[in-house]
Amino acid sequence: MEANFSNERILVCVYYGPNGERLIRRGCQIANMLKAPLYILTVDLAPFDELDAEKVIYIEQWKKFAESHPSAQFIIKDNEKRPVAKVIAEVARQNHITQIILGQTAQSRWEQITKGSIIHALLHEIPFVDLHIISVSRYIRDEEGLFEKGIRAYLVKSGTEYCLTFSHTKDIEYEGIFFKEVGTDFDNGIFRFMNGWETRQVQVTDGIIRDLKNMDLNKIDLNNTD
Known part of the structure; x- marks a missing residue:
């Protein structure tokens, strides 16, 4: 029996740095293969108008990528005081996400911020979503x-x-x-x-x-x- 992928929805979680582009490309490959919509999410503790130039230019690049692909949507959650895993889980539920792509390097950074394991927290928050942890070389x-x-x-x-x-x-x-x-x-x-x-x-x-x-x-x- 052929699998029906019509309900698949992909979420790529990116953090600042050169690996974001790699994760987005991987997410795009998976989304194209499954004929699924793609969502790109970044989370920041600071308000957007307080972000430095380096962070802003990454965000602008991610927005342009999403705008150039009809099936992609960029989401930024700034000024967030909640644990990152809770924000990711909320976005996943709101958009009916079935698969999440997270970079190993970004996970390490976010874990430093939240003082806990994002993976364990996501498994608890959204146990029926598939998690893809991509090892990305700096x-x-x-x-x-x-x-x-x-x-x-x-x-x-x-x-x-x-x-x-x-x-x-x-x-x-x-x-x-x-x-x-x-x-x-x-x-x-x-x-x-x-x-x-x-x-x-x-x-x-x-x-x-x-x-x-x-x-x-x-x-x-x-x-x-x-």
């Missing part, structure tokens, strides 16, 4: 504290190069986050931005980007989420 590392906290920045094209700027103008080509190297008076570091639905990281030297080729940053973690 591909940007900063164990030595080489970079300052990311700030919103923009790229303006100048000939064959791009200039880094912190002011929004009509000439900007890309918007993203700039991670400045610690201990330098110059704008040296890494610029992260979205190219289509791909997250890219490029080298910045004295405020100039000479090549938009994606850097291999497996040995650097600007989002140490353990």
